Amino acid sequence: MESIKIKHQQTDNMEKVRLERITDDELLDLKKALEKKKDSEDFYGILSVLKVLTHKQITLEHLQNTKIGKTISSLTKIEVKGKDSDNEAQNIRQQAESLIERWRKVSKMEKNKKIEQKPESKPEPKPAQAQGIVTDSNHSSAGNGSARQGLFIPLGLKIHTGTGYRDAMIKKFIELMQVPPDEDNYNEDQLDCAAHLGNNIEKELFNKFPNIKEYQDKARSLVFNLKDSRNPELRVSLMQGILNPTQLVTMDPKEMASSQLKEQRDKIIKDNLNSRRTDWHLENAAAKGNVGFFTCRKCKSKNTTYFQMQTRGADEPMTNFVTCLDCKNQFKC
Numbered sequence: 001m002e003s004i005k006i007k008h009q010q011t012d013n014m015e016k017v018r019l020e021r022i023t024d025d026e027l028l029d030l031k032k033a034l035e036k037k038k039d040s041e042d043f044y045g046i047l048s049v050l051k052v053l054t055h056k057q058i059t060l061e062h063l064q065n066t067k068i069g070k071t072i073s074s075l076t077k078i079e080v081k082g083k084d085s086d087n088e089a090q091n092i093r094q095q096a097e098s099l100i101e102r103w104r105k106v107s108k109m110e111k112n113k114k115i116e117q118k119p120e121s122k123p124e125p126k127p128a129q130a131q132g133i134v135t136d137s138n139h140s141s142a143g144n145g146s147a148r149q150g151l152f153i154p155l156g157l158k159i160h161t162g163t164g165y166r167d168a169m170i171k172k173f174i175e176l177m178q179v180p181p182d183e184d185n186y187n188e189d190q191l192d193c194a195a196h197l198g199n200n201i202e203k204e205l206f207n208k209f210p211n212i213k214e215y216q217d218k219a220r221s222l223v224f225n226l227k228d229s230r231n232p233e234l235r236v237s238l239m240q241g242i243l244n245p246t247q248l249v250t251m252d253p254k255e256m257a258s259s260q261l262k263e264q265r266d267k268i269i270k271d272n273l274n275s276r277r278t279d280w281h282l283e284n285a286a287a288k289g290n291v292g293f294f295t296c297r298k299c300k301s302k303n304t305t306y307f308q309m310q311t312r313g314a315d316e317p318m319t320n321f322v323t324c325l326d327c328k329n330q331f332k333c
């Protein structure tokens, strides 16, 4: 029973990939065409529209917005008098029934998904523990010895690769990234960002060093440097988007040194401040710290930097992670 269910879902998903997207308006046009052809008893026409519909990716929203299901339902009962049209009518009934059955499955699946996702889409901010999973961890915290307990894993962040040593490294990088550079505790947005960064660091590490020996050598060096309490700059640069995980995994130890990073960061911030009044930051958005694009939620300063990170599904918009250079507030939006 269980395995049959899973198999079904897989076929549905695979089918979805091949189906074409359609807008509500296009769907409404097809619905109108169907009704017109039904009135004029154009059975061949009905069949050709049904055939088009079987190649479209219909969502629950489509069904609710266009009510096309009702039209198709009426076709499952279509009758004709003429003997010659008998086969066509039967064809239409079958096609319509299979569409209805498929769409019923889709709407059921999407409704279930909505119920599952409900807690996530609540707008009001919640304490860190409520939004993600805080795992128990016996590792002592890195850096300045602040007493964080466990990891904060945001909902939706998949940290399992199926390979033991990689999963362990993901957790290690998240743990290291979630240590704030000073006495403060990270807010939930910062913990979320740090978790994604930790995860991305491992992904980049593995991409760059698929060979296990090289992977582990590099991982050791990265952990050492991220942990170094004399070099909080490394984690700060990552958290502010001045350094990204792709760059991190190809840096040599000298480049990871605190003084070099600080110099680099100061220069980027200064460059950005100099060019705030131009559109420069838009053109250079990917390369630089993007000063002035967002307003700080806390102190309303426009002296902010931001970077983008994929924290949700690959087809969803990127999350902006903003740092205020005046009050040091960090938030995502």
Ligand SMILES: [Zn+2]
Residues within 6 Å of the ligand: 296, 297, 298, 299, 300, 301, 324, 325, 326, 327, 328, 329
């Ligand atoms: Zn601020």
